[in-house]
Amino acid sequence: MGKPIIVKKSPIVIVKNFILLQIGAIAVFFMLAALANYAAIYRTLVISHAISFHVAEAVFIFLAETAIVFFIFLRWYKESYHIRIGEVIHSRGILYRHRTTIPLEQIVSASYRQSPLGKLTKYGTIELTSSNTNKKIRLEDIPNPEEYIELILQFSAKGGSAFGGKNKTETSPVLAELLNSGEHENLEFKSTFRWDMRQNAVNKILEKSVMKTIAAFLNSQGGHLVMGVDDNKAVVGLASDFSSLIRKDADGFENHFTQIFHNMLGVEFRQFVKLNWSQVDGKECCVVSVSPSHKPAYLKGDNNNEEFYIRTGNGTTSLKLSEANAYIDSRQPRF
Numbered sequence: 489m490g491k492p493i494i495v496k497k498s499p500i501v502i503v504k505n506f507i508l509l510q511i512g513a514i515a516v517f518f519m520l521a522a523l524a525n526y527a528a529i530y531r532t533l534v535i536s537h538a539i540s541f542h543v544a545e546a547v548f549i550f551l552a553e554t555a556i557v558f559f560i561f562l563r564w565y566k567e568s569y570h571i572r573i574g575e576v577i578h579s580r581g582i583l584y585r586h587r588t589t590i591p592l593e594q595i596v597s598a599s600y601r602q603s604p605l606g607k608l609t610k611y612g613t614i615e616l617t618s619s620n621t622n623k624k625i626r627l628e629d630i631p632n633p634e635e636y637i638e639l640i641l642q643f644s645a646k647g648g649s650a651f652g653g654k655n656k657t658e659t660s661p662v663l664a665e666l667l668n669s670g671e672h673e674n675l676e677f678k679s680t681f682r683w684d685m686r687q688n689a690v691n692k693i694l695e696k697s698v699m700k701t702i703a704a705f706l707n708s709q710g711g712h713l714v715m716g717v718d719d720n721k722a723v724v725g726l727a728s729d730f731s732s733l734i735r736k737d738a739d740g741f742e743n744h745f746t747q748i749f750h751n752m753l754g755v756e757f758r759q760f761v762k763l764n765w766s767q768v769d770g771k772e773c774c775v776v777s778v779s780p781s782h783k784p785a786y787l788k789g790d791n792n793n794e795e796f797y798i799r800t801g802n803g804t805t806s807l808k809l810s811e812a813n814a815y816i817d818s819r820q821p822r823f
Contacts, residue, residue: 492572497564497629498611505782521677569627571636573643576627590625596619599638599751600633616640634703635734637747662667663766663775666714667721671776671802676701679718681745681774683728690732698776699752699787704786704797704804705778706757707815711799725771731803738765738772752788757781784816785821 527755530541534726539547559582576590595616601610612633616625630636669675681698685690698713705711716726726741733740749758760779765772786794796812797804807815816823 492570492641494628494696495569495571495627495636498608498609498631500605501629502560502564502604504605505563506557507793509560511554513552514649527649549643569630571639571643574714576640576643578627588614592640592643596695597635598747600630600637602633606735611801614640621722634747637736663714663773665766666712667717667723667768671719672722673743673799673801674705676711676713676802676804677717677719677721678713678715678763681715681725681729681741682724683732685728695748696752696787696789697766699748700795700804700806702778703753703785703787703795704762706753706760706781707797708780708799710778710780711780712762712772713777716771723768723773725768725772726774727771730772738774741774752784757785780822784812793803 492672501570507636526545527541528542530536535544540563545715562582563580566582567578570577570579574592578588580586587762593664595618595724599613600612606612611629611631612638614627614630614633616627618625627636671677678694678701679699680694682690682692682695684694685714698715701713715729717723729741730736730738733744733745745763746758749761760781762777764775764777766775767773784796786796789795796807796815798807798815799805
């Protein structure tokens, strides 16, 4: 954890910046051509007697293109982010170096966004929100931004406690009591958080399923979500989830959980959710304890559509907009 991680912008930005600069250069070229006759001006020069205008024009375009390519490449090559404990250092500049230090102590949430091109080529912009200001700090054009968000959370000076805190114990009487119960309105079991045991691969639909249950608990009477235990109450542990993360332990798991939570539900609801860790026969399990929220919690679905969930019996139910409004009205003055 003491060694800084160096992150360079995605190489896609080289292509993107080259295209943008080319468009700008062509626009300037034709705009100047409309104001002046290049050929007539060139014929007034001494060199025009040795080299024809068309040859000179080709040489000039070649040199200009070469200069543009080198400038864009060097600008990309000289820019990087250094992620270390408590801070991120942004270094940039070709001839004159600039360094900007981003402290991590006051960061309360981290998320990322991707353009259609970013989704296709796996890069995006990481957005960090500080408790001192509502202004977002942006780390642009980061490859695989989801993975680097986890690293930033891990390198925060306060560790996991800065993003919700955790209570880790070797044995948990609460878990033992929960295992003796069946699923009901305030209790649900999940085998994993993100690892699909059938497909033997990461499945983000499972992450959304967990967040649906938590949203339903927030909007209802609260409850416990136990991860690492299947529907038959057999303890399977979270080793598969751990192995799918950059940091393969409970801290890495909680950092990833918090990042997904912030993206899907929002940082303001994290205060109602606590993670408690227990080991059963050497297998790590996580008990997510959710308190009822003071306001409606909406889950961000596909295309940023908002979805509203409540608990009905031992299941999670989605409500239509009209149903959600009626439900919220019936919960006054809590909401």
